[in-house]
Amino acid sequence: MVMEALTGGARAVARCDLLGVAPYSDMEGGLYRGYLTPAYVAAQEALAGWMEGAGMTVRRDAAANLIGRYEGSIAGAPALLIGSHLDSVRDAGRYDGPLGIMLGVETVAALNESGRRMTFPIEVIAFGDEEGSRFPAAMLTSRAVAGTLEAEALELADGQGVALADAGVDVSNYLSAARAPGTTLAYLEAHIEQGPVLEAEGLAVGTVTGIAAQLRYQIIVRGMAGHAGTSSMTLRRDALAAAAEMILGIETVAQVDASDLVATVGKLEVLPGAANVIPGEVRFTIDIRSGDAARRDGAAGLILRALADIAARRGLDYAAELVHDLPASPCDPALMDIMDIATTVAGQPVRRLVSGAGHDAMVMAALCPTAMLFIRCGGGISHNPAETVDPADAEIALRVMLGFIDRLGGTFDDA
Numbered sequence: 001m002v003m004e005a006l007t008g009g010a011r012a013v014a015r016c017d018l019l020g021v022a023p024y025s026d027m028e029g030g031l032y033r034g035y036l037t038p039a040y041v042a043a044q045e046a047l048a049g050w051m052e053g054a055g056m057t058v059r060r061d062a063a064a065n066l067i068g069r070y071e072g073s074i075a076g077a078p079a080l081l082i083g084s085h086l087d088s089v090r091d092a093g094r095y096d097g098p099l100g101i102m103l104g105v106e107t108v109a110a111l112n113e114s115g116r117r118m119t120f121p122i123e124v125i126a127f128g129d130e131e132g133s134r135f136p137a138a139m140l141t142s143r144a145v146a147g148t149l150e151a152e153a154l155e156l157a158d159g160q161g162v163a164l165a166d167a168g169v170d171v172s173n174y175l176s177a178a179r180a181p182g183t184t185l186a187y188l189e190a191h192i193e194q195g196p197v198l199e200a201e202g203l204a205v206g207t208v209t210g211i212a213a214q215l216r217y218q219i220i221v222r223g224m225a226g227h228a229g230t231s232s233m234t235l236r237r238d239a240l241a242a243a244a245e246m247i248l249g250i251e252t253v254a255q256v257d258a259s260d261l262v263a264t265v266g267k268l269e270v271l272p273g274a275a276n277v278i279p280g281e282v283r284f285t286i287d288i289r290s291g292d293a294a295r296r297d298g299a300a301g302l303i304l305r306a307l308a309d310i311a312a313r314r315g316l317d318y319a320a321e322l323v324h325d326l327p328a329s330p331c332d333p334a335l336m337d338i339m340d341i342a343t344t345v346a347g348q349p350v351r352r353l354v355s356g357a358g359h360d361a362m363v364m365a366a367l368c369p370t371a372m373l374f375i376r377c378g379g380g381i382s383h384n385p386a387e388t389v390d391p392a393d394a395e396i397a398l399r400v401m402l403g404f405i406d407r408l409g410g411t412f413d414d415a
């Protein structure tokens with residue numbers, strides 16, 4: 001396939017496909033791109049070339065985000081940031097994150113090809129750690145840019161024990177990635193919907209109204225390891241049997257709530273992890289989300305109490321550490337209106353919808369007004385290698401984004 005022969009939307013999709021395999025993946029036979037891994041560095045190198053080809057100057061900030069800049073016509077004007085994330089979950093789809101970056105590159109490429117500049121600069125930013133799939137914290141690099149990251153949050157090590165400080169960034173300088181307030185006009189993120197609504201309604205794109213609140217905990221349950229053949233059932237302190245009861249309790253709390261509340265145990269480690277040893281320790285994560293922060297917090301309280309009760313009844317030690325608390329993040333109402341108009345001008349029906357998935361936009365909202373455009377994905381499937389997106393939908397998204405930028409310019413010029 002000759003990339004240059006493709007239209008912008010199709011080229012954005014093709015580039016995501018290209019980044020879906022080695023050397024841009026750290027995983028054999030699938031896609032995993034962790035923050036600061038060899039695959040991450042390789043993907044940044046490819047992206048830097050594409051940014052330069054679209055007429056941008058490229059830099060890597062102190063949090064190892066890659067940023068391409070296309071100057072505006074008014075010196076010193078605040079920049080429109082367009083971005084999403086380059087990292088992925090393990091065994092990922094190809095479009096969760098990279099598609100929003102590639103569409104950002106294509107918006108600039110389209111302006112550059114027609115010799116246009118807006119009054120404001122446009123910066124395309126590829127964030128590095130949205131998923132939290134390598135280090136036990138998510139949205140590190142957008143929090144650094146938004147200026148909401150604390151220095152203590154950088155004391156992290158990955159599953160192999162590699163500290164963030166030894167992974168390819170200077171942690172003593174990391175927080176200098178923060179953008180000064182007032183230097184950013186707005187943040188725009190295009191992303192696959194990761195849900196079924198647009199497909200079910202036959203729509204290519206939707207305007208995001210806001211992002212659900214998230215909580216994440218790391219749980220440790222400690223019992224006693226022992227011989228699987230000689231320890232009678234009554235004397236055991238089996239950490240995995242307790243964790244199994246806890247996980248079902250978590251599921252029940254979310255099911256009984258019967259709202260948009262969701263609770264997930266997505267990662268479980270069993271120690272020592274041998275067929276003939278009673279599990280002595282289990283570590284697992286809990287991810288709790290709702291559009292309503294009070295509902296989310298109420299469910300978290302119920303869950304933590306249930307877990308403590310189960311541990312006490314079984315005579316086990318139990319600890320819960322809060323690793324991540326992101327409030328619900330509404331998108332900017334004026335920018336939603338601009339997105340709706342751009343959607344109409346692109347010949348598409350307007351559909352507003354909320355995001356259950358987290359995005360860098362929810363962090364960037366601390367810095368500037370945010371807007372998000374959702375793009376239909378096949379079967380609503382995401383966080384799965386079966387993720388698909390139709391290049392024709394990406395083309396529509398690109399047209400909407402260009403219309404959004406035009407109208408944002410009008411808004412800014414009139415201000």
Ligand code: GLV
Nearest residue numbers: 131356357358359
């Ligand atoms: C990111 O994909 C999240 O919603 O956790």
Ligand code: MN
Nearest residue numbers: 089096131383
């Ligand atoms: Mn994701």
Ligand code: MN
Nearest residue numbers: 096097130359
């Ligand atoms: Mn994503």
